[in-house]
Amino acid sequence: MAKLIFAAFLLVFGVVGWRVLIKLALGMTSSRDADSAKYLRWASKGALAIGLIVPILIVVLSVFVIVSTGHVGVVVQFGKVDPTPLYEGFNLVAPWKEVNQMSIQIKKKEGKFDAGSTDLQAVHVIMVTNYRLQAKSAPEIFRTVGYDFESVIITPAEQEVLKAHTARYPASEILHERAKLKGEVQSDLAAWLAKYGLELREASLANIGFDPGYMKAVEAKQVEEQNAQKKVYEVLQAQREADKVAATAKGAADGAREAARGAADATRATAQAEADSLRLKGQAQAEYNTRVSASLTPTLIEQQRIAAWRAGGSQVPQFVTGSGSPGFLMQIPAPSAKPQAVEK
16 A cells, blocks of 8 residues: 555656646746756656656556465455455566565564472473464465464463472472373464464473472482482392302302212222122122033043043043953043943
Protein backbone atom coordinates (compact mmCIF):
# COMPACT_ATOMS: atom_id res chain seq x y z
CA MET A 1 0.00 0.00 0.00
CA ALA A 2 2.85 2.38 0.75
CA LYS A 3 4.18 1.79 -2.75
CA LEU A 4 0.85 2.85 -4.30
CA ILE A 5 0.77 6.00 -2.22
CA PHE A 6 4.32 6.81 -3.27
CA ALA A 7 3.41 6.15 -6.93
CA ALA A 8 0.35 8.39 -6.66
CA PHE A 9 2.45 11.13 -5.09
CA LEU A 10 4.94 10.90 -7.95
CA LEU A 11 2.16 11.02 -10.49
CA VAL A 12 0.61 14.12 -8.97
CA PHE A 13 4.01 15.74 -8.55
CA GLY A 14 4.93 15.01 -12.17
CA VAL A 15 1.66 16.34 -13.61
CA VAL A 16 1.67 19.46 -11.46
CA GLY A 17 5.32 20.10 -12.26
CA TRP A 18 4.68 19.67 -15.97
CA ARG A 19 1.81 22.18 -15.94
CA VAL A 20 3.73 24.75 -13.93
CA LEU A 21 6.78 24.52 -16.13
CA ILE A 22 4.71 24.78 -19.31
CA LYS A 23 2.99 27.93 -18.05
CA LEU A 24 6.34 29.47 -17.22
CA ALA A 25 7.70 28.63 -20.66
CA LEU A 26 4.68 30.11 -22.43
CA GLY A 27 4.94 33.30 -20.41
CA MET A 28 8.38 34.01 -21.80
CA THR A 29 7.76 35.77 -25.15
CA SER A 30 10.81 37.93 -25.51
CA SER A 31 13.78 36.82 -27.57
CA ARG A 32 15.95 37.27 -24.56
CA ASP A 33 14.06 34.53 -22.68
CA ALA A 34 13.86 32.11 -25.59
CA ASP A 35 16.64 29.91 -24.27
CA SER A 36 15.12 29.82 -20.80
CA ALA A 37 11.73 28.92 -22.21
CA LYS A 38 13.35 26.09 -24.15
CA TYR A 39 14.90 24.67 -20.97
CA LEU A 40 11.62 25.00 -19.15
CA ARG A 41 9.81 23.01 -21.84
CA TRP A 42 12.43 20.25 -21.56
CA ALA A 43 12.08 20.26 -17.77
CA SER A 44 8.30 20.02 -18.02
CA LYS A 45 8.60 16.99 -20.26
CA GLY A 46 11.02 15.36 -17.77
CA ALA A 47 8.66 16.03 -14.89
CA LEU A 48 5.77 14.55 -16.83
CA ALA A 49 7.83 11.49 -17.74
CA ILE A 50 8.84 10.93 -14.14
CA GLY A 51 5.30 11.46 -12.98
CA LEU A 52 3.98 8.84 -15.40
CA ILE A 53 6.72 6.25 -15.92
CA VAL A 54 7.95 5.77 -12.34
CA PRO A 55 4.46 5.18 -10.85
CA ILE A 56 3.70 2.74 -13.66
CA LEU A 57 6.92 0.83 -12.91
CA ILE A 58 6.11 0.79 -9.22
CA VAL A 59 2.64 -0.61 -9.89
CA VAL A 60 3.89 -3.22 -12.34
CA LEU A 61 6.70 -4.40 -10.08
CA SER A 62 4.31 -4.60 -7.15
CA VAL A 63 2.26 -7.19 -9.00
CA PHE A 64 5.17 -9.63 -9.23
CA VAL A 65 6.31 -10.98 -5.85
CA ILE A 66 9.09 -13.54 -5.31
CA VAL A 67 9.01 -15.34 -1.97
CA SER A 68 12.52 -16.32 -0.87
CA THR A 69 13.60 -19.89 -0.15
CA GLY A 70 12.65 -21.05 3.34
CA HIS A 71 10.01 -18.34 3.72
CA VAL A 72 6.28 -17.83 3.27
CA GLY A 73 4.48 -14.66 2.32
CA VAL A 74 1.70 -13.21 4.47
CA VAL A 75 -0.63 -11.06 2.40
CA VAL A 76 -2.17 -7.98 4.00
CA GLN A 77 -4.97 -6.13 2.17
CA PHE A 78 -6.03 -2.81 3.67
CA GLY A 79 -4.93 -3.95 7.14
CA LYS A 80 -6.59 -7.37 6.90
CA VAL A 81 -4.47 -10.52 6.86
CA ASP A 82 -5.22 -13.08 4.17
CA PRO A 83 -5.38 -16.56 5.82
CA THR A 84 -3.75 -18.20 2.79
CA PRO A 85 0.04 -17.80 2.68
CA LEU A 86 2.18 -17.39 -0.39
CA TYR A 87 4.79 -20.10 -0.85
CA GLU A 88 8.33 -20.01 -2.23
CA GLY A 89 8.87 -18.77 -5.73
CA PHE A 90 7.10 -16.42 -8.14
CA ASN A 91 3.63 -15.10 -7.22
CA LEU A 92 1.18 -12.60 -8.74
CA VAL A 93 -0.38 -10.22 -6.23
CA ALA A 94 -2.61 -7.22 -6.65
CA PRO A 95 -0.58 -4.04 -6.31
CA TRP A 96 -2.66 -2.78 -3.39
CA LYS A 97 -1.78 -5.90 -1.35
CA GLU A 98 1.27 -5.97 0.86
CA VAL A 99 3.36 -9.15 1.22
CA ASN A 100 5.33 -9.80 4.42
CA GLN A 101 7.80 -12.68 4.36
CA MET A 102 8.29 -14.92 7.41
CA SER A 103 10.95 -17.61 7.79
CA ILE A 104 9.89 -21.25 8.13
CA GLN A 105 13.44 -22.55 8.51
CA ILE A 106 14.63 -24.33 11.65
CA LYS A 107 15.92 -21.85 14.20
CA LYS A 108 17.99 -22.31 17.31
CA LYS A 109 17.08 -20.63 20.58
CA GLU A 110 19.14 -20.75 23.76
CA GLY A 111 17.99 -19.49 27.13
CA LYS A 112 18.93 -19.67 30.80
CA PHE A 113 16.14 -20.50 33.24
CA ASP A 114 15.87 -20.69 37.01
CA ALA A 115 13.66 -23.38 38.53
CA GLY A 116 13.36 -25.35 41.75
CA SER A 117 13.44 -28.97 42.89
CA THR A 118 10.99 -30.78 45.12
CA ASP A 119 13.33 -30.28 48.10
CA LEU A 120 13.41 -26.51 47.42
CA GLN A 121 16.88 -26.38 45.90
CA ALA A 122 17.54 -23.78 43.19
CA VAL A 123 18.11 -25.33 39.75
CA HIS A 124 19.77 -23.34 36.95
CA VAL A 125 19.25 -24.75 33.47
CA ILE A 126 20.54 -23.70 30.05
CA MET A 127 18.03 -25.06 27.54
CA VAL A 128 18.53 -25.12 23.78
CA THR A 129 15.50 -25.54 21.50
CA ASN A 130 15.27 -26.05 17.76
CA TYR A 131 11.93 -25.02 16.29
CA ARG A 132 10.29 -23.88 13.07
CA LEU A 133 7.22 -21.92 12.08
CA GLN A 134 4.65 -23.99 10.21
CA ALA A 135 3.77 -22.38 6.89
CA LYS A 136 0.02 -22.73 7.23
CA SER A 137 0.12 -21.03 10.64
CA ALA A 138 2.19 -18.04 9.53
CA PRO A 139 -0.76 -15.73 8.75
CA GLU A 140 -2.36 -16.32 12.16
CA ILE A 141 0.96 -15.87 13.99
CA PHE A 142 1.55 -12.65 12.05
CA ARG A 143 -1.96 -11.41 12.83
CA THR A 144 -1.95 -12.21 16.55
CA VAL A 145 1.71 -11.89 17.54
CA GLY A 146 3.81 -10.55 14.69
CA TYR A 147 7.46 -11.26 14.06
CA ASP A 148 8.48 -11.42 17.72
CA PHE A 149 6.66 -14.67 18.49
CA GLU A 150 9.85 -16.18 19.97
CA SER A 151 9.83 -13.98 23.06
CA VAL A 152 6.03 -13.85 23.24
CA ILE A 153 5.25 -17.57 22.92
CA ILE A 154 8.34 -19.79 23.13
CA THR A 155 10.26 -18.29 26.06
CA PRO A 156 7.30 -18.30 28.52
CA ALA A 157 6.44 -21.86 27.44
CA GLU A 158 10.00 -23.03 28.11
CA GLN A 159 10.03 -21.43 31.54
CA GLU A 160 6.69 -22.86 32.60
CA VAL A 161 7.28 -26.40 31.34
CA LEU A 162 10.76 -26.60 32.84
CA LYS A 163 9.61 -25.40 36.26
CA ALA A 164 6.71 -27.84 36.25
CA HIS A 165 9.00 -30.83 35.67
CA THR A 166 12.01 -29.96 37.84
CA ALA A 167 9.59 -29.55 40.76
CA ARG A 168 8.85 -33.31 40.53
CA TYR A 169 12.42 -34.36 41.31
CA PRO A 170 14.68 -33.87 44.33
CA ALA A 171 17.92 -32.10 43.54
CA SER A 172 19.97 -35.27 44.06
CA GLU A 173 18.04 -37.09 41.32
CA ILE A 174 17.87 -34.38 38.67
CA LEU A 175 21.32 -35.15 37.27
CA HIS A 176 20.77 -38.92 37.45
CA GLU A 177 17.36 -38.61 35.74
CA ARG A 178 18.54 -36.05 33.20
CA ALA A 179 17.50 -38.08 30.14
CA LYS A 180 14.04 -38.72 31.58
CA LEU A 181 13.62 -35.06 32.54
CA LYS A 182 14.68 -33.98 29.05
CA GLY A 183 12.12 -36.31 27.44
CA GLU A 184 9.30 -35.02 29.64
CA VAL A 185 10.15 -31.36 29.00
CA GLN A 186 10.42 -31.92 25.25
CA SER A 187 7.10 -33.75 25.06
CA ASP A 188 5.12 -31.12 26.97
CA LEU A 189 6.86 -28.19 25.26
CA ALA A 190 6.09 -29.65 21.83
CA ALA A 191 2.40 -29.95 22.73
CA TRP A 192 2.39 -26.37 24.06
CA LEU A 193 3.95 -24.84 20.91
CA ALA A 194 1.82 -26.93 18.55
CA LYS A 195 -1.24 -24.99 19.73
CA TYR A 196 0.25 -21.86 18.18
CA GLY A 197 1.41 -23.47 14.94
CA LEU A 198 5.06 -23.86 15.99
CA GLU A 199 6.87 -27.16 15.52
CA LEU A 200 9.43 -28.18 18.13
CA ARG A 201 12.19 -30.28 16.58
CA GLU A 202 14.44 -30.77 19.60
CA ALA A 203 14.81 -29.53 23.17
CA SER A 204 18.00 -30.27 25.10
CA LEU A 205 19.16 -29.43 28.60
CA ALA A 206 22.64 -28.20 27.72
CA ASN A 207 23.67 -27.54 31.31
CA ILE A 208 22.15 -28.13 34.75
CA GLY A 209 23.61 -26.38 37.78
CA PHE A 210 22.83 -25.63 41.41
CA ASP A 211 23.77 -23.02 43.97
CA PRO A 212 27.45 -23.05 45.08
CA GLY A 213 26.62 -24.22 48.62
CA TYR A 214 24.69 -27.21 47.40
CA MET A 215 27.38 -28.07 44.86
CA LYS A 216 30.04 -28.08 47.61
CA ALA A 217 27.89 -30.39 49.73
CA VAL A 218 27.41 -32.71 46.76
CA GLU A 219 31.14 -32.74 46.03
CA ALA A 220 31.95 -33.53 49.68
CA LYS A 221 29.44 -36.37 49.66
CA GLN A 222 30.90 -37.75 46.43
CA VAL A 223 34.40 -37.65 47.95
CA GLU A 224 33.17 -39.59 50.98
CA GLU A 225 31.43 -42.14 48.79
CA GLN A 226 34.56 -42.55 46.66
CA ASN A 227 36.70 -43.04 49.77
CA ALA A 228 34.24 -45.61 51.09
CA GLN A 229 34.27 -47.42 47.76
CA LYS A 230 38.07 -47.34 47.80
CA LYS A 231 38.14 -48.93 51.26
CA VAL A 232 35.72 -51.61 50.14
CA TYR A 233 37.89 -52.24 47.10
CA GLU A 234 41.01 -52.53 49.23
CA VAL A 235 39.28 -55.00 51.58
CA LEU A 236 38.13 -57.06 48.62
CA GLN A 237 41.65 -57.03 47.17
CA ALA A 238 43.12 -58.18 50.49
CA GLN A 239 40.49 -60.91 50.71
CA ARG A 240 41.34 -62.01 47.17
CA GLU A 241 45.05 -62.12 48.00
CA ALA A 242 44.34 -64.15 51.15
CA ASP A 243 42.16 -66.54 49.20
CA LYS A 244 44.90 -66.84 46.58
CA VAL A 245 47.56 -67.66 49.22
CA ALA A 246 45.23 -70.14 50.91
CA ALA A 247 44.45 -71.77 47.57
CA THR A 248 48.17 -72.02 46.77
CA ALA A 249 48.94 -73.58 50.17
CA LYS A 250 46.04 -76.00 49.85
CA GLY A 251 47.22 -76.97 46.38
CA ALA A 252 50.75 -77.63 47.67
CA ALA A 253 49.41 -79.68 50.60
CA ASP A 254 47.12 -81.63 48.34
CA GLY A 255 50.02 -82.26 45.96
CA ALA A 256 52.28 -83.51 48.79
CA ARG A 257 49.47 -85.66 50.15
CA GLU A 258 48.85 -87.13 46.72
CA ALA A 259 52.58 -87.73 46.25
CA ALA A 260 52.85 -89.49 49.63
CA ARG A 261 49.75 -91.51 48.91
CA GLY A 262 51.20 -92.43 45.51
CA ALA A 263 54.55 -93.47 47.08
CA ALA A 264 52.77 -95.54 49.71
CA ASP A 265 50.61 -97.14 47.07
CA ALA A 266 53.73 -97.88 44.99
CA THR A 267 55.49 -99.42 48.03
CA ARG A 268 52.47 -101.52 48.86
CA ALA A 269 52.20 -102.57 45.24
CA THR A 270 55.89 -103.55 45.15
CA ALA A 271 55.65 -105.53 48.39
CA GLN A 272 52.46 -107.17 47.23
CA ALA A 273 54.10 -108.05 43.90
CA GLU A 274 57.11 -109.54 45.68
CA ALA A 275 54.87 -111.51 48.06
CA ASP A 276 52.76 -112.70 45.16
CA SER A 277 55.94 -113.68 43.30
CA LEU A 278 57.26 -115.66 46.30
CA ARG A 279 53.91 -117.24 46.86
CA LEU A 280 53.61 -118.27 43.22
CA LYS A 281 57.21 -119.50 43.26
CA GLY A 282 56.56 -121.62 46.39
CA GLN A 283 53.35 -122.94 44.92
CA ALA A 284 55.20 -123.85 41.72
CA GLN A 285 58.03 -125.54 43.71
CA ALA A 286 55.58 -127.43 45.88
CA GLU A 287 53.65 -128.53 42.87
CA TYR A 288 56.87 -129.61 41.24
CA ASN A 289 57.97 -131.50 44.29
CA THR A 290 54.59 -133.17 44.50
CA ARG A 291 54.77 -134.22 40.91
CA VAL A 292 58.34 -135.41 41.30
CA SER A 293 57.50 -137.35 44.43
CA ALA A 294 54.55 -138.93 42.69
CA SER A 295 56.69 -139.92 39.71
CA LEU A 296 59.60 -141.54 41.67
CA THR A 297 59.80 -145.35 41.60
CA PRO A 298 62.56 -147.66 42.83
CA THR A 299 63.66 -148.33 39.30
CA LEU A 300 63.78 -144.62 38.53
CA ILE A 301 65.75 -143.98 41.69
CA GLU A 302 68.32 -146.63 40.69
CA GLN A 303 68.57 -145.05 37.28
CA GLN A 304 69.13 -141.64 38.86
CA ARG A 305 71.87 -143.04 41.04
CA ILE A 306 73.63 -144.55 38.08
CA ALA A 307 73.26 -141.30 36.15
CA ALA A 308 74.72 -139.43 39.08
CA TRP A 309 77.72 -141.74 39.26
CA ARG A 310 78.29 -141.39 35.55
CA ALA A 311 77.80 -137.62 35.61
CA GLY A 312 80.61 -137.45 38.09
CA GLY A 313 82.94 -139.23 35.64
CA SER A 314 83.10 -142.51 37.57
CA GLN A 315 82.21 -146.03 36.63
CA VAL A 316 79.79 -148.05 38.59
CA PRO A 317 81.91 -150.34 40.81
CA GLN A 318 81.89 -154.04 39.91
CA PHE A 319 82.98 -157.03 42.10
CA VAL A 320 83.91 -160.48 40.77
CA THR A 321 83.73 -163.52 43.04
CA GLY A 322 84.61 -167.14 42.50
CA SER A 323 87.73 -169.01 41.48
CA GLY A 324 86.77 -170.01 38.11
CA SER A 325 86.58 -167.95 34.98
CA PRO A 326 84.62 -166.10 34.01
CA GLY A 327 83.39 -165.91 37.70
CA PHE A 328 80.38 -164.21 39.22
CA LEU A 329 79.93 -160.40 38.55
CA MET A 330 78.11 -158.21 41.14
CA GLN A 331 77.58 -154.46 40.94
CA ILE A 332 77.46 -152.18 44.00
CA PRO A 333 75.07 -150.89 44.73
CA ALA A 334 73.20 -153.90 43.70
CA PRO A 335 70.11 -153.39 41.61
CA SER A 336 66.88 -154.25 43.31
CA ALA A 337 65.87 -156.60 40.54
CA LYS A 338 67.17 -160.15 40.55
CA PRO A 339 70.18 -160.65 38.28
CA GLN A 340 69.82 -162.96 35.42
CA ALA A 341 72.00 -166.09 35.25
CA VAL A 342 75.07 -165.73 33.25
CA GLU A 343 75.70 -168.47 30.83
CA LYS A 344 78.90 -170.30 31.33
